[in-house]
Amino acid sequence: MAGDQAGKTAFIGVGVMGETILAGLLRSGRPVGDFIVGVRRQERGDELATKYGVTVLPNLDAAASADTVVLGMKPQDLAGALQEIAPVLRPGQLLVSLAAGITTAFIETHVPGGVAVVRVMPNTPALVDEGMHALSAGSHCDEAHLVEAEGLLGATGKVVRIAEKLQNAATAVSGSGPAYIFYVVEAMIDAGVMLGLPRPLATELAVQTLYGSATMLRETQQHPTILREQVTSPGGTTAAALRYLEDHKVKAAFLSAMEACRDRAQQLAADS
Numbered sequence: 001m002a003g004d005q006a007g008k009t010a011f012i013g014v015g016v017m018g019e020t021i022l023a024g025l026l027r028s029g030r031p032v033g034d035f036i037v038g039v040r041r042q043e044r045g046d047e048l049a050t051k052y053g054v055t056v057l058p059n060l061d062a063a064a065s066a067d068t069v070v071l072g073m074k075p076q077d078l079a080g081a082l083q084e085i086a087p088v089l090r091p092g093q094l095l096v097s098l099a100a101g102i103t104t105a106f107i108e109t110h111v112p113g114g115v116a117v118v119r120v121m122p123n124t125p126a127l128v129d130e131g132m133h134a135l136s137a138g139s140h141c142d143e144a145h146l147v148e149a150e151g152l153l154g155a156t157g158k159v160v161r162i163a164e165k166l167q168n169a170a171t172a173v174s175g176s177g178p179a180y181i182f183y184v185v186e187a188m189i190d191a192g193v194m195l196g197l198p199r200p201l202a203t204e205l206a207v208q209t210l211y212g213s214a215t216m217l218r219e220t221q222q223h224p225t226i227l228r229e230q231v232t233s234p235g236g237t238t239a240a241a242l243r244y245l246e247d248h249k250v251k252a253a254f255l256s257a258m259e260a261c262r263d264r265a266q267q268l269a270a271d272s
């Protein structure tokens with residue numbers, strides 16, 4: 001596919017992540033006519049057509065009429081979907097897979113030779129155009145394919161190119177990462193309530209603290225250790241709290257949790 005002839009993009013499998021990316025593209029000003037949607041349930045298709053005015057087609061027709069196909073189904077559903085659309089795929093066409101764990105090599109074995117594959121690990125902050133998307137090229141990708149994929153993902157946040165062997169580690173950091181952060185915020189709100197704060201106030205304090213801290217990290221470019229030390233007065237309140245987190249091996253728990261995430265991504269690939 002020549003980059004300057006980029007045509008329609010089909011989204012096949014439009015759940016949380018697919019809709020987030022599609023909606024972001026429309027929000028960024030891309031015409032709805034650039035996109036086609038393929039779904040497996042008619043009522044989901046009706047919902048997307050009503051909400052965005054997007055054309056909904058059977059998967060086979062969606063794949064046939066697009067230069068780029070974004071695959072947004074669960075890893076367990078990917079092989080079945082590839083089998084369904086493979087008959088209409090053609091060399092030079094681009095497949096962009098969002099599926100955790102699934103390799104470009106696996107996808108390439110399920111489609112005709114010469115179809116280009118880009119593997120992406122997106123994340124849900126794309127909903128507010130603050131996504132972090134890591135992408136890797138398959139073996140038939142040229143620069144135009146990568147630029148096309150970057151254009152699609154770039155509408156909702158940052159995009160980095162990474163070696164495919166790092167994809168499962170990226171999943172552990174940025175793909176699944178928002179869930180860890182929400183979990184920590186949930187814990188802080190509940191603790192605030194336990195300490196006597198009304199829940200709306202505890203929520204406001206915790207959410208703004210997260211937002212301010214994230215903004216500091218990004219804008220000052222300082223190492224988190226330095227920023228943490230600035231909060232930690234000798235013999236003060238923060239040191240007392242951090243000591244408890246150290247005693248309970250919270251950092252080690254993060255390491256184990258993220259290893260489990262990486263391993264699960266590998267397992268999803270092995271099971272496919």
Ligand SMILES: NC(=O)C1=CN([C@@H]2O[C@H](COP(=O)(O)OP(=O)(O)OC[C@H]3O[C@@H](n4cnc5c(N)ncnc54)[C@H](OP(=O)(O)O)[C@@H]3O)[C@@H](O)[C@H]2O)C=CC1
Binds near residue numbers: 012013015044123
């Ligand atoms: N959610 C996240 O934070 C992230 C998800 N991902 C990856 O993104 C992918 C999607 O995840 P997520 O959006 O959470 O999952 P969802 O379950 O929300 O969405 C998957 C969608 O795919 C549809 N689907 C399944 N099979 C087909 C098919 N053959 N044809 C058409 N549509 C189909 C499902 O339809 P139905 O409505 O009928 O179930 C559903 O709407 C996964 O592979 C995941 O690994 C990656 C990074 C982050």
Ligand SMILES: O=C(O)[C@@H]1CCC=N1
Binds near residue numbers: 100171
């Ligand atoms: O939990 C999952 O499997 C997906 C992939 C990364 C985030 N959500």
